[in-house]
Amino acid sequence: MPKATLNDSDAVKALAALAQGHRLAVFRLLVVAGPDGLSVGHIAEALGLANATLSFHLKELANAGLIASRQEGRFVFYSASIDRMNALIAFLTENCCQGVPGLCEPSSPRKC
Numbered sequence: 001m002p003k004a005t006l007n008d009s010d011a012v013k014a015l016a017a018l019a020q021g022h023r024l025a026v027f028r029l030l031v032v033a034g035p036d037g038l039s040v041g042h043i044a045e046a047l048g049l050a051n052a053t054l055s056f057h058l059k060e061l062a063n064a065g066l067i068a069s070r071q072e073g074r075f076v077f078y079s080a081s082i083d084r085m086n087a088l089i090a091f092l093t094e095n096c097c098q099g100v101p102g103l104c105e106p107s108s109p110r111k112c
Helices: 008-018 021-033 040-047 051-063 082-093
Strands: 067-072 075-080
Touching: 008 021, 008 051, 008 082, 021 040, 021 051, 021 067, 021 075, 040 051, 040 075, 051 067
Parallel strands: none
Antiparallel strands: 067 075
16 A cells, blocks of 8 residues: 655645644544544543534544544544554655754654
8 A cells, every 4th residue: 555645735734634722632532542443422522522513623634634434333433544644744754854864753753
């Protein structure tokens, strides 16, 4: 499977989606949850958000490609798009330190 890449427009959209406190909290919660994700009810309860508010934020994150949803019976589960997250990180750091490999990598890299 090819690595996901972002263009300037995609990166701006993703960063704009994450530039809001509730959306950032939702995304971080879903990253912790891993590929199985969480139900809408669980997300709302964990973050203390009303369903209408959460729905708005989930739509923004989905439009930016940062999360995906799946239906299981009458429940909807959301999970973080780890490939998209990693593509955003790669986009932000691709020209780091004038392209000298290793200078911009964290001392203890974490990969999902």
